[in-house]
Amino acid sequence: MERPAAMTQPTPRGEIPDLLYSEAENDLRQAVKALFAERCRPADVLARIETGETYDLPLWHALAADLGCAGLLVPESLGGAGASYREAAVVAEETGRSAAPVPYLGSAVVATAALLAAVGAEPASDDDSKLLASLADGAQTAALAIAFESWPGSELPGSVRVVAPSAGDQAGGARLTGTAARIADALPADVLLVPADGVPYGLYVVDAHAHGVTRSPVVSLDSTRQLCDLTLDAAPARRVAAGDAATAAVAAALSAGAAMLAAEQLGLAERCLEMTVAYVKERRQFARQVGSFQAIKHRLADLYVSVAQARAVARYAAGCLADDSPDVPVAVAMAKAYCGDAAVKAAEECVQLHGGIGFTWEHPAHLYLKRAKSGSVAFGTPDRHRAALAGLVNLPGA
Amino acid sequence: MLTDTEAADQATGPDDIRRRVRELLEAHDPASTPRLDFLRARFDAGLAWVHYPVGLGGLGAPRTLQPVADAELAAASAPANDPRRIGIGLGMAAPTILAFGTPQQQQRWLRPLWTGEEVWCQLFSEPGAGSDLAGLATRAVPATGNDDAPDGWRVSGQKVWTSMAHKARWAILVARTDPDVPKHAGLTYFACDMTAPGVEVRPLRQLTGEAEFNEVFLADVPIPDSDRLGAVGNGWRVAQTTLMNERVAIGGGTTPREGGMIAGPVATWRDQPGLRTPGLHDRLLRLWVDAEVARIAGARLRQQLAAGRPGPEGSAAKLVFARLNQEISAFEVELAAGDGLLYDDWTMTRPEGANFYGRGPGYRYLRARGNSIEGGTSEILRNIIAERVLGLPPEIRVDKDVPWKDLPR
Numbered sequence: 142m143e144r145p146a147a148m149t150q151p152t153p154r155g156e157i158p159d160l161l162y163s164e165a166e167n168d169l170r171q172a173v174k175a176l177f178a179e180r181c182r183p184a185d186v187l188a189r190i191e192t193g194e195t196y197d198l199p200l201w202h203a204l205a206a207d208l209g210c211a212g213l214l215v216p217e218s219l220g221g222a223g224a225s226y227r228e229a230a231v232v233a234e235e236t237g238r239s240a241a242p243v244p245y246l247g248s249a250v251v252a253t254a255a256l257l258a259a260v261g262a263e264p265a266s267d268d269d270s271k272l273l274a275s276l277a278d279g280a281q282t283a284a285l286a287i288a289f290e291s292w293p294g295s296e297l298p299g300s301v302r303v304v305a306p307s308a309g310d311q312a313g314g315a316r317l318t319g320t321a322a323r324i325a326d327a328l329p330a331d332v333l334l335v336p337a338d339g340v341p342y343g344l345y346v347v348d349a350h351a352h353g354v355t356r357s358p359v360v361s362l363d364s365t366r367q368l369c370d371l372t373l374d375a376a377p378a379r380r381v382a383a384g385d386a387a388t389a390a391v392a393a394a395l396s397a398g399a400a401m402l403a404a405e406q407l408g409l410a411e412r413c414l415e416m417t418v419a420y421v422k423e424r425r426q427f428a429r430q431v432g433s434f435q436a437i438k439h440r441l442a443d444l445y446v447s448v449a450q451a452r453a454v455a456r457y458a459a460g461c462l463a464d465d466s467p468d469v470p471v472a473v474a475m476a477k478a479y480c481g482d483a484a485v486k487a488a489e490e491c492v493q494l495h496g497g498i499g500f501t502w503e504h505p506a507h508l509y510l511k512r513a514k515s516g517s518v519a520f521g522t523p524d525r526h527r528a529a530l531a532g533l534v535n536l537p538g539a
Numbered sequence: 540m541l542t543d544t545e546a547a548d549q550a551t552g553p554d555d556i557r558r559r560v561r562e563l564l565e566a567h568d569p570a571s572t573p574r575l576d577f578l579r580a581r582f583d584a585g586l587a588w589v590h591y592p593v594g595l596g597g598l599g600a601p602r603t604l605q606p607v608a609d610a611e612l613a614a615a616s617a618p619a620n621d622p623r624r625i626g627i628g629l630g631m632a633a634p635t636i637l638a639f640g641t642p643q644q645q646q647r648w649l650r651p652l653w654t655g656e657e658v659w660c661q662l663f664s665e666p667g668a669g670s671d672l673a674g675l676a677t678r679a680v681p682a683t684g685n686d687d688a689p690d691g692w693r694v695s696g697q698k699v700w701t702s703m704a705h706k707a708r709w710a711i712l713v714a715r716t717d718p719d720v721p722k723h724a725g726l727t728y729f730a731c732d733m734t735a736p737g738v739e740v741r742p743l744r745q746l747t748g749e750a751e752f753n754e755v756f757l758a759d760v761p762i763p764d765s766d767r768l769g770a771v772g773n774g775w776r777v778a779q780t781t782l783m784n785e786r787v788a789i790g791g792g793t794t795p796r797e798g799g800m801i802a803g804p805v806a807t808w809r810d811q812p813g814l815r816t817p818g819l820h821d822r823l824l825r826l827w828v829d830a831e832v833a834r835i836a837g838a839r840l841r842q843q844l845a846a847g848r849p850g851p852e853g854s855a856a857k858l859v860f861a862r863l864n865q866e867i868s869a870f871e872v873e874l875a876a877g878d879g880l881l882y883d884d885w886t887m888t889r890p891e892g893a894n895f896y897g898r899g900p901g902y903r904y905l906r907a908r909g910n911s912i913e914g915g916t917s918e919i920l921r922n923i924i925a926e927r928v929l930g931l932p933p934e935i936r937v938d939k940d941v942p943w944k945d946l947p948r
């Protein structure tokens with residue numbers, strides 16, 4: 142994939158980057174769409190969440206490895222595509238459109254961003270390069286072990302601690318003990334990035350399959366992204382960042398996660414609007430299409446407007462991240478606040494305007510409703526992000 | 540002067556625009572050149588609206604290059620053409636003339652329109668035809684020549700809510716030329732000389748106290764056929780171009796962050812901590828986000844326009860603009876507390892231009908009520924989005940296939 146030229150020129154504050162989709166991005170979108178059209182239809186997702194394995198690992202492998210979406214953010218020198226958050230956002234939109242049960246957000250965005258922030262684009266350690274390369278080519282999947290409701294700037298968890306190494310541990314190795322709750326995309330992960338309290342605070346790599354690591358699935362509002370709790374009992378770990386660098390890596394990952402989740406919400410909202418428009422054109426009551434009633438038309442027009450707005454701000458956040466703009470914190474907070482509300486509204490309208498059928502388990506509307514509501518809480522509620530803006534843009538509270 | 544292709548070949552990038560601005564400034568020092576002379580020279584240099592064709596104030600360049608010219612000229616303290624005074628001309632008349640005018644009409648009208656020498660107004664709405672513009676009753680009848688190919692028209696009727704008619708030299712006008720066909724098919728679009736005999740403009744006071752708009756009475760007003768825009772009977776299509784551009788003009792302006800309606804309340808918020816409450820804080824943050832998102836969406840719309848023409852998407856921008864202006868200005872009156880009980884001036888005046896953001900919070904609150912009425916009401920815009928963008932079934936219509944003269948009224 143070609144590296145967009147914009148990556149080399151930071152966008153100055155207040156200046157608006159290109160918000161349209163490039164040809165390369167459209168191609169990428171078509172590829173993901175084609176995959177999902179074949180293997181991630183609503184019926185597939187509905188069936189999947191009824192099984193013991195709610196994540197669709199073959200689908201994830203196709204997206205991650207075959208289409209190369211796991212490595213979008215990873216530099217080419219490490220085996221990735223060297224693309225930017227613009228391309229990553231396009232894939233996120235598509236995962237939202239299909240409510241795809243894949244750990245794209247957790248692995249290809251959040252964990253990858255954390256690791257890149259921790260070890261840099263040219264890691265000094267071979268282990269780090271190998272790990273990034275294995276994430277990029279989809280051989281391994283990773284998750285950041287932090288509660289899904291955490292937001293950029295939330296206090297870091299202290300429930301995992303560094304404990305004394307065991308006899309026979311290699312020099313530089315560490316052991317972690319403790320718990321972390323409500324982690325997204327950790328169930329299918331091979332590698333966990335665990336923030337842990339010690340002296341100093343650190344970010345550690347933990348093999349998810351190692352002895353002393355227990356992941357317990359939790360019944361989640363959104364079954365297409367099932368959360369899990371993590372228990373570590375002297376689990377072997379390797380530190381990748383310490384002190385401020387660790388904190389910064391986690392913050393960067395949460396910021397990227399919030400922005401890409403906003404893009405996912407955009408895709409989801411757009412899909413809900415499309416489904417609903419199609420349904421009200423087809424459904425007849427009172428001897429006419431229900432979509433010919435003005436009360437319905439005006440609600441859908443309002444939804445269209447909010448999706449158009451959501452697209453602009455989601456693109457803006459992706460563009461700011463891609464260009465490393467100083468406006469990233471503001472852009473991310475706005476995008477997550479706006480798209481979170483827009484997606485929930487779209488999914489709620491989707492249920493309502495489908496009537497009784499929209500309230501059934503067999504209709505996919507509820508997949509979107511649950512994913513939208515859960516997503517609006519994840520990485521900070523809209524209110525949380527507006528509160529952050531109060532500080533960022535100097536509008537202090539009473 | 541360059542040929543079209545030569546100029547277009549060169550006008551490819553910001554550097555080229557900067558060079559042209561430099562040349563303009565060298566030839567016409569803004570400090571010593573009279574304002575109008577400078578504006579005319581700028582138009583002739585193709586730097587008025589760079590996306591217009593060569594010879595008509597532009598360079599056939601991408602629209603996105605305009606800010607480059609504007610910024611360079613502003614930095615040199617060059618005079619501007621005061622868009623607030625001539626918004627209807629710039630935003631509605633000009634794109635329509637460009638799309639439907641003959642070369643002679645374009646040469647005659649666009650330059651003085653852009654420089655502000657000639658103000659334009661819009662004679663569309665009538666007492667009986669607002670949202671239902673196609674139902675209008677103002678009649679244009681052939682005056683001279685023969686009926687099939689008249690060389691002149693006589694126009695009679697009443698228009699209303701005509702903003703800036705009191706300053707206007709020209710009007711874009713839609714009139715009925717054929718009452719015997721269904722309403723959309725019987726309209727023709729004209730440019731009307733506001734100094735022609737039979738045009739009478741009376742101020743119409745609005746709820747803000749002043750009179751931006753007017754009633755315009757047309758009594759047997761002569762209009763030469765050479766001032767017709769588009770074919771006889773094609774007026775509805777021509778008017779669509781105007782309306783589409785109107786919505787973009789109203790809803791799609793460029794402002795910096797915290798520009799526009801949000802500027803007042805954020806300044807008050809920062810300056811007067813005593814006015815802050817938790818509830819207002821929450822509302823302010825929501826409004827701030829909505830305003831900024833709308834601004835970014837406006838920028839995206841312009842990026843799309845740079846590639847093509849305004850489509851129905853402009854309706855979305857206009858809807859958001861109206862709602863935001865209303866919510867923000869309502870917020871501002873509450874935030875102002877005691878000052879919100881005051882009003883700056885109820886004197887009946889006839890202002891130079893529409894002023895959405897000027898004056899006090901009370902004025903802004905009242906003026907913003909008009910934003911969801913002017914340029915297509917918010918209800919009509921929702922109809923347009925639902926039907927033309929989303930493809931939902933049209934309203935059940937009783938007026939579409941009936942000759943206009945037989946419609947109930």
Ligand SMILES: Cc1cc2nc3c(=O)[nH]c(=O)nc-3n(C[C@H](O)[C@H](O)[C@H](O)COP(=O)(O)OP(=O)(O)OC[C@H]3O[C@@H](n4cnc5c(N)ncnc54)[C@H](O)[C@@H]3O)c2cc1C
Pocket residue numbers: 660661662663664665666667668669670671699700701702703752909912913914915916917918919922
């Ligand atoms: C500040 C201001 C400046 C203006 N400037 C100009 C100007 O320069 N030139 C000009 O020509 N006009 C101008 N107008 C007029 C404006 O375009 C009309 O007022 C507007 O189109 C509405 O028409 P109306 O007033 O006849 O209201 P009506 O069409 O009678 O509408 C009344 C109400 O019914 C609703 N309604 C109507 N039809 C429908 C429908 N099909 N579905 C749902 N609801 C419907 C409307 O939304 C509105 O709420 C201006 C108006 C204002 C307020």
